[in-house]
Amino acid sequence: MIKLHRNLLHSAAPIIxxxxxxxxxxxxxxxxxxxxxxxQTVQSGLLxxxxxxxxxxxxSQILVTIxxIIxxxxxxxxxAIVTERLRVPYTAGLxxxxxxxxxxxxxxxxxxxxxxxxxxVPPLIFEAxxxxxxxxxxxxxxxxxxxxxxxxxxxxxxxxxxxxxxxNFPLAISFLFGSLIAATDPVAVVALFRSLGVPHRxxxxxxxxxxxxxxxxxxLFNLMLAFTITGEFNLGQSLINxxxxxxxxxxxxxxxGFLISQAISLIDNALIETTLTTVLAFGSYILAxxxxxxxxxxxxxxxxxxxxxxxxRMAPTTRILVFNFWDYAAFLANSFVFLLIGxxxxxxxxxxxxxxxxxxxxxxxxxxxxxxxxxxWIGPGIPIRYKHVLYWGGLRGAIxxxxxxxxxxxxxxQGDQLKVMAFGxxxxxxxxxxxxxxxxxxxxxxxxxxxxxxxYESLHAQAVMSRTAYKRLDTMxxxxxxxxxxxxxLSEPLDSxxxxxxxAASRTMQEHPEVETDELNAAVNAALNSERAALQRLLRExxxxxxxxxxxxxDIDAALTDNRSSxxxxxxxxxxxxxxxxxxxxxxxxxxxxxxxxxxxxxxxxTHIASTGGFLGRKNATLLIGIPAGKKAEIKxxxxxxxxxxxxxDQSGGGSEQNLSLGIATLFSITVERYEEL
Numbered sequence: 173m174i175k176l177h178r179n180l181l182h183s184a185a186p187i188i189x190x191x192x193x194x195x196x197x198x199x200x201x202x203x204x205x206x207x208x209x210x211x212q213t214v215q216s217g218l219l220x221x222x223x224x225x226x227x228x229x230x231x232s233q234i235l236v237t238i239x240x241i242i243x244x245x246x247x248x249x250x251x252a253i254v255t256e257r258l259r260v261p262y263t264a265g266l267x268x269x270x271x272x273x274x275x276x277x278x279x280x281x282x283x284x285x286x287x288x289x290x291x292x293v294p295p296l297i298f299e300a301x302x303x304x305x306x307x308x309x310x311x312x313x314x315x316x317x318x319x320x321x322x323x324x325x326x327x328x329x330x331x332x333x334x335x336x337x338x339x340n341f342p343l344a345i346s347f348l349f350g351s352l353i354a355a356t357d358p359v360a361v362v363a364l365f366r367s368l369g370v371p372h373r374x375x376x377x378x379x380x381x382x383x384x385x386x387x388x389x390x391x392l393f394n395l396m397l398a399f400t401i402t403g404e405f406n407l408g409q410s411l412i413n414x415x416x417x418x419x420x421x422x423x424x425x426x427x428x429g430f431l432i433s434q435a436i437s438l439i440d441n442a443l444i445e446t447t448l449t450t451v452l453a454f455g456s457y458i459l460a461x462x463x464x465x466x467x468x469x470x471x472x473x474x475x476x477x478x479x480x481x482x483x484x485r486m487a488p489t490t491r492i493l494v495f496n497f498w499d500y501a502a503f504l505a506n507s508f509v510f511l512l513i514g515x516x517x518x519x520x521x522x523x524x525x526x527x528x529x530x531x532x533x534x535x536x537x538x539x540x541x542x543x544x545x546x547x548x549w550i551g552p553g554i555p556i557r558y559k560h561v562l563y564w565g566g567l568r569g570a571i572x573x574x575x576x577x578x579x580x581x582x583x584x585x586q587g588d589q590l591k592v593m594a595f596g597x598x599x600x601x602x603x604x605x606x607x608x609x610x611x612x613x614x615x616x617x618x619x620x621x622x623x624x625x626x627x628y629e630s631l632h633a634q635a636v637m638s639r640t641a642y643k644r645l646d647t648m649x650x651x652x653x654x655x656x657x658x659x660x661x662l663s664e665p666l667d668s669x670x671x672x673x674x675x676a677a678s679r680t681m682q683e684h685p686e687v688e689t690d691e692l693n694a695a696v697n698a699a700l701n702s703e704r705a706a707l708q709r710l711l712r713e714x715x716x717x718x719x720x721x722x723x724x725x726x727d728i729d730a731a732l733t734d735n736r737s738s739x740x741x742x743x744x745x746x747x748x749x750x751x752x753x754x755x756x757x758x759x760x761x762x763x764x765x766x767x768x769x770x771x772x773x774x775x776x777x778x779t780h781i782a783s784t785g786g787f788l789g790r791k792n793a794t795l796l797i798g799i800p801a802g803k804k805a806e807i808k809x810x811x812x813x814x815x816x817x818x819x820x821x822d823q824s825g826g827g828s829e830q831n832l833s834l835g836i837a838t839l840f841s842i843t844v845e846r847y848e849e850l
Contacts, residue, residue, distance in 0.1 A: 270514015
């Protein structure tokens with residue numbers, strides 16, 4: 173393992189060196205550019221007077237800002253390359269680089285909270301909400317809302333209590349800190365979740381909680397800020413304000429999202445439709461804030477509505493463009509957010525106030541435990557392993573930092589200390605919790621592959637290795653670098669070994685259809701992408717017209733974006749051969765999803781038909797399954813994998829009955845003279 177990491181570091185060394193060079197350029201070049209611009213300003217002022225001087229100075233500052241943005245983008249790209257090579261969270265790497273730049277640099281970069289909340293946060297929230305499917309959210313809406321609303325309230329009270337006890341802060345200040353640190357920001361771990369392939373429900377719970385608790389935390393923060401400044405708190409009025417601001421934001425987002433989705437349905441232009449989603453993301457925030465309601469919750473609602481209605485009305489090519497655009501927008505926003513977080517944190521101040529920071533971290537960890545383990549019983553049960561990951565995944569980020577930066581100067585030293593504690597908590601959660609999330613997920617065995625998948629993966633890898641070795645020796649022999657006796661001695665054993673591994677992998681795949689489905693899905697995806705690349709090449713070479721390209725690209729994109737289960741099922745059906753039998757399986761309705769998930773990956777054509785009556789007092793369902801000759805035994809074997817219910821009664825064409833202890837329902841088979849797919 174040490175050798176592996178050393179190799180990784182060695183291969184990444186040139187990139188790291190280049191990254192350091194760019195960092196120094198970022199630190200010092202803009203100052204020089206500003207000095208040159210200032211000299212030009214003085215010369216211009218001698219010729220044009222004060223107005224020319226002012227315009228030249230503004231132009232120079234704009235150029236400096238552009239240079240800084242470009243430098244940050246370049247740094248973010250290099251950090252992404254290095255972190256991917258080292259297999260560490262990208263956001264943690266950005267924060268570390270930001271800290272490094274802040275530590276050695278001479279420039280102080282002050283970031284307005286409006287920059288975070290008005291420019292960087294909307295694309296992050298909109299992209300996350302745009303990806304969430306309403307039907308998935310509906311299943312776990314109760315636990316998500318309990319964590320996002322009750323959890324924020326509980327966190328605010330518990331953090332304020334622990335902080336008041338440990339630091340003797342006034343209750344009003346403690347409540348203010350509790351509200352600004354209550355919102356979670358899982359951006360640092362969501363990308364990790366997706367790359368590792370954690371269960372979809374766990375990802376939805378973490379991301380759904382964050383979507384809604386951002387808005388509720390901001391609303392609560394504003395109430396607590398008013399209480400801290402004025403010293404007056406009216407519970408009834410505060411509750412009314414809370415529901416007005418939260419509900420008004422959601423309503424604004426829902427209305428705008430619906431209107432934009434309707435507009436998209438009337439347009440057939442990918443660029444315009446993508447632009448409309450951009451207008452929706454930022455416009456919903458701006459309009460909601462103008463109305464005095466929650467802009468963040470407006471963005472959440474707008475993203476949910478447009479993400480569930482908009483893509484249905486888009487052409488396949490447009491869908492791909494829109495999703496790719498928002499992936500890129502989220503990448504840019506993430507890059508700036510976490511780099512700026514690192515640039516804003518002063519390590520010297522953190523070391524000075526380490527006791528208060530430790531109390532703040534303890535308060536956040538205690539309150540997070542109370543929220544997750546105390547409220548997750550609401551709604552469908554959440555597995556205990558999920559709870560552990562949700563607890564440790566409660567990172568703090570852009571929202572907490574923006575709220576801390578927005579504290580008014582009237583709070584004096586107490587406001588400065590709250591900022592320091594917020595920075596400390598954000599840094600701890602991003603670096604400590606973020607970097608240890610992957611080992612925790614692995615320890616919880618949430619991404620463990622099934623035994624057949626492991627066996628196939630091992631056999632497939634060995635087969636590829638053997639084939640590669642065989643081809644290498646063959647090339648050496650053909651080039652005269654290997655003698656005939658040595659080639660004859662090695663080639664036959666290598667070829668035989670590779671073939672035996674391929675055969676073993678094929679047998680594993682045949683015995684476990686779900687393994688074949690995964691590889692077939694990836695292969696179909698690769699084939700479709702290759703077709704699209706070839707089509708683009710033909711267009712560049714003027715071998716096809718724009719009209720032909722557009723039509724064919726739409727077909728390919730439709731296959732890429734739509735569910736490919738029907739394509740895979742058709743390919744498997746063709747590979748199985750001509751259908752000679754039709755089997756009718758009558759199952760309990762509750763068993764239908766499980767049985768379908770077992771049979772469909774095997775490639776057998778399945779039709780679900782309406783079924784009336786009852787089976788042992790329960791509703792039933794009827795499946796028609798096309799079977800090639802000699803495959804009925806395999807169907808029974810697949811059905812054995814379903815959960816036990818009662819038994820199978822096999823009534824073959826002759827009418828003889830045979831009761832089998834398979835635990836499904838009733839199975840009838842008939843011979844067909846002709847079979848066609850419609």
